[in-house]
Amino acid sequence: MADPTTSRAPEEAPGYDPTSVERKWQDRWAQTRANTPDLAKGGKPFYQLMMFPYPSAEGLHIGNLYAFTGNDIHGRFQRQRGHTVFQPFGYDAFGIHSENYALKVGVHPSELIPRNIDNFRRQVHRAGLMIDWSKELSTTDRAYYKWTQWIFLQLYHRGLAYKKRASVNWCPTDKTVLANEQVEGGVCERCGTPVEQRLLEQWFFRITDYAPRLLRNLDTMDWSSSTLTSQRNWIGASEGARLTFRVGDDGDSADDIVVFTTRPDTIFGATYLVLAPEHPLVDKVTRPEQRKAVDAYRARSAKQDVVARKTSKDKTGAFTGATAINPATGRGVPIWIADYVLMEYGTGAIMAVPGHDERDFEFATAFGLPIIRVVAGADENADTPLEAAESHVEGARVVNSGEFDGLTVADANARIVSWLGERGAAKAVTTYRLHDWCISRQRYWGPPIPIIYCESCGTVPVPEKDLPVELPFVEDFRPDDSGISPLARHAEWYHVPCPQCGKQARRETDVSDTFLDSAWYFLRYPSADRDDVPFDKALTKRWLPVTSYIGGNEHAVLHLLYSRFVTMVLHDAGLIDFEEPFAKFRAHGHIIREGAKMSKTKGNVVTPDALVDEWGADTLRTYLMFLGPYEEGGDFRERSISGVKRLLDRVWASVSDARTAGQGDEVVMRKLHQTIAKVTDDIGRLSYNTAIAAMMEYVNVLRGHERVPHRAEVEPLVQLLAPFAPHIAEELWETLGHTKSVFDSGWPEVDAARVVEGTVKIAVQVNGKLRATVDATRDAPQDVVLQLALAEAGVARFVTGTPKKIIYVAGRLLSIVV
């Protein structure tokens, strides 16, 4: 870009040069530690948290910058409003992403990650974010993951960490375990090979124990409603009942099959039972003559890959030869196995009601099992034939159900549960869809799980004093066919004396899930420079829970739920005094480009570096926020960035011109105070785009006449602009003769008296159509406005007789109905 200063006459103020202004203020902020608040003493603590990024090799993505800027504006605004604002930054640098990238380029992650972090830090610095760099952290720091392991131990000691055999996603081509996020539509996201299931011993956290609380607290939390909804759906509570069916032709066996259902009212229509193929009772109930068929089916479904299971919903199954007694009808029903029943949900067994469940209907049709109607809609009766499963509830009544016939679904539900309950065959329960959190990763790049296995002592947690269990340097960290972490190949590390008996023992070789790293980083930040504690008690009390957290909704479930869970556990352990980590959470939208998602494969990625070079960080920041409503995202169109640059140029010019002291023009000052009111309100609710538009409007008024602006007209404008464009604001604030930072200058006050207009335009409608506007005082009485309105030819023309009705909204509109 041409340097605008060269063409200027010497007596004119120098033009706006973003590069030098931004460098100057970034350096000054660093020198004066301007963004490092005194966490121990600063008044009105305000913890503004942004989601820390995974430091990819590609560098900062424009989407990262969009997220950070939205936080930064809110944080800077709060600071100007008088809060001590803590806005830290860090890196979520462990995990499969780094590892896979390292494998691809052949550089060890321990070398790659610091490099990436340096690049991220540089880019974040250039963006002018108000970061307290004294508390910077990376989850890969020894001083960080030591405490991640400590968190594991806290859960372990409270009985919330346990090991069990569970299936993992296995890619036979890459010979590696895949996280769920790496499986797209049943195939490996890297090579496209169908993913298989493998059974491995894995560590789990008992998050399901906390499901009711995780769900209940949502009702009173100040979070984006979309995020709350996602969490509710993910936890997925279902109200229903456990019903017990006794095995055997006449219910003589000692075995009970317990099913879960949300529709106990339909039990009279339960014509068969289905067990998940891996259900523990399958072996026991299967009759000898059916053994072969059952075993064959179980073998097949165990081997079946994920793709087949996800794409084909055809119903398959096998008959066990056994029957059980329906506790409501007293009749025998056959017991089948089928993979449409999932072992992980409910009890792993269902009562099938083919008349009123689509899946059961398909299965019953395929295998010729009886279908009975037990619910009838308003225009149906007990004998209306069923063409398909009918699941209606509202206005429906129970039929073919003995003494319960004629009851509504809701009534029948309650009555049947208590009726069966008296005989010990039913119990009302709530089932959750949430599963326990599998934290094991058979990988290299993560914090080793701090557990030691000893022949004599069994599973022994690593004593706290021995933390961290350091991640050793392993040259070849490629996962292999064994499904065992590469850490097992490091003999000196792997073999370790038992902390209890001192005998030769071996370490757990799994590392923990990256989501565990990020489930507590907000607790660490205020104490990030402390090595002796995970988080300082006093600082934590003062700074947590997080005051304001703004992040992407892609983390609506996992990260935010895990963070809540870990916080609750630490609360229950008496380590912190709050159980919800984020007092306020807002989900921001996503940025797309020219109507399409930005992605490397589409080749439409824009890089922040190039944009900062060309336009300056202030313009880029402000432009990103101007694109659209922050909570909905925006469409990046580079051509329109010039409008925002023009705003900054005009503000620069106005301040440079403003030499006159005094009151300021009345019309301009009124607009100024209206603008202050709007910008203040808009930033508070993250409506950044309209705040910027309001400032543009004000600048249009300010520069509308051929006149020299007064100081009083521009000074508050600089303060309003500061959160969006911090560098230029500091520079202009200094130009205006201030020695303190604009961020310590406060926030302009609205003078309410100046905001109100003397006369206003009042819209006049006839039968709902706008016919004229009239000028009147804000509080003019209806009669006066009506007279004015009728004097308008455009109104009189349409008002022929006496008006039927008149609606008057003072200061806004007059509506005449004829």
Added chain:
RNA sequence: GCCCGGGUGGCGAAAUGGUAGACGCGGGGGACUUAAAAUCCCCUGGCCGAAAGGCCAUGCGGGUUCGAUUCCCGCCUCGGGCACCA
């Protein structure tokens, strides 16, 4: 299939019951300039009309209301998430 968002000028958008299109981009015209850039000013939803003015218009169809982009009912469509959850 289920859940959550959207659909408004040429484009990004604003207005959450009260003058639809603020603000910005793009486009057109003009001023300044030898010229260009920059800057500044004016115009810019569609149709009819010389003008005054009128009519139409917020995905589609209904409804409530003096008045609906906004609230209600039914659909179409795009984006995101989940998916045999009993």
